[in-house]
Amino acid sequence: MNSLLNILWLGLKELRSFSSDLVMAFFVVYSFSGAIYAQATGTSSEVNNASIAFVDEDGSALTKQLINAFYPPRFQTPELISASEVETTMDQGRFMFVVAIPPRFEADLRAGRHPDIQLNIDATAMQQASIGGGYIKNIVNDRISSFFRRTDASAQPPINLVIRRLFNPNGVSSWFTSVVAIINQVTLLTVVLTGAAVIREREHGTLEHLLVMPLNAFEIAMAKVWANSLVILVATGASLYLIVMKALEVPFAGSIPLWFSGVLLYLFFATALGIFLGTISRSMAQFALLIIFVNVMLQLLSGGSTPIDSQPVWMQYMTFFLPSRHFVSFSQKIIYRGGGIEAVWPQFTMVAAVGLAFFVYSLALFRKSIAVTK
Numbered sequence: 001m002n003s004l005l006n007i008l009w010l011g012l013k014e015l016r017s018f019s020s021d022l023v024m025a026f027f028v029v030y031s032f033s034g035a036i037y038a039q040a041t042g043t044s045s046e047v048n049n050a051s052i053a054f055v056d057e058d059g060s061a062l063t064k065q066l067i068n069a070f071y072p073p074r075f076q077t078p079e080l081i082s083a084s085e086v087e088t089t090m091d092q093g094r095f096m097f098v099v100a101i102p103p104r105f106e107a108d109l110r111a112g113r114h115p116d117i118q119l120n121i122d123a124t125a126m127q128q129a130s131i132g133g134g135y136i137k138n139i140v141n142d143r144i145s146s147f148f149r150r151t152d153a154s155a156q157p158p159i160n161l162v163i164r165r166l167f168n169p170n171g172v173s174s175w176f177t178s179v180v181a182i183i184n185q186v187t188l189l190t191v192v193l194t195g196a197a198v199i200r201e202r203e204h205g206t207l208e209h210l211l212v213m214p215l216n217a218f219e220i221a222m223a224k225v226w227a228n229s230l231v232i233l234v235a236t237g238a239s240l241y242l243i244v245m246k247a248l249e250v251p252f253a254g255s256i257p258l259w260f261s262g263v264l265l266y267l268f269f270a271t272a273l274g275i276f277l278g279t280i281s282r283s284m285a286q287f288a289l290l291i292i293f294v295n296v297m298l299q300l301l302s303g304g305s306t307p308i309d310s311q312p313v314w315m316q317y318m319t320f321f322l323p324s325r326h327f328v329s330f331s332q333k334i335i336y337r338g339g340g341i342e343a344v345w346p347q348f349t350m351v352a353a354v355g356l357a358f359f360v361y362s363l364a365l366f367r368k369s370i371a372v373t374k
Helices: 002-020 022-031 034-042 061-068 083-091 105-110 126-149 174-204 206-211 217-247 256-280 284-301 313-319 323-336 341-373
Strands: 052-056 097-101 118-121
Touching (some): 002 174, 002 217, 022 034, 022 174, 061 126, 097 126, 118 126, 217 256, 256 284, 256 341
């Protein structure tokens, strides 16, 4: 009973210390509000407002229809340029796409000669260039087909491909990026708060004050775990409701209590990681450098940015022991697919097992560092 009271009072001390640090408090609030909204709306995997120009050396009715088929918001209003201006304008970065239509294009099509259309792409914007090239190809093919269907010619495709998008019918990128942003912020902020609390105790000399009290390493560590987890949990809940579900209008398909249960399990690992990094770091600057390396690794290998299947096979086996991978996996199953406990219990079990093992190791290391301090 005394141990629980010690953990409670030490945790309340951590909360008071956090509330008095206005810079850290502002950082947490912004990370779970403005940063998530900016990441969800500021970047997009879809083609949006792409600059495009045409070199029309045919001047036929068909080419005019092709040019008019490109309009906002996917593309800017097309501009007409000459063939001699293509290289110069693309070097200047004025256009992302330049479509060159050769002379006698419509006449060659009617004669069945299969003329070529040249598409010049500024591939420095790699993702937009790749997706935009597919957009332009589909638009051109569809407009040519519709143009000839109004005559005696037939250009019906051999199949009719019907696309049905699951979980995101309109392909809105913010539905995915906003949730991934919350997942990334949970990892980063939990590690930062917990690790910074450990280093702050050492740098301010309050750790020595704790050591002369009837406290042990487990009580000190658990107080930091529950206090910082509570801060992140409250911030996550507010961000999920106010930013993701209200401001961005992202639907939540599954059970919110089930997802927060998984978040609690993951926070146990993240706080243990923060204690570990705070213990091995000798200064706040060293801790900041370690955070950069660890956070980038966890984000890149978690499967939130790129699918796990796209990683090398040997790396997939290694990332199986990363709780961040399972955190992203069960979040996708619950939030997007509406999965229940029967779908996510393997990920819950893995996060709990790895988190417990890492907490035991971090606690042993923390206890050893306290013994050296004594």
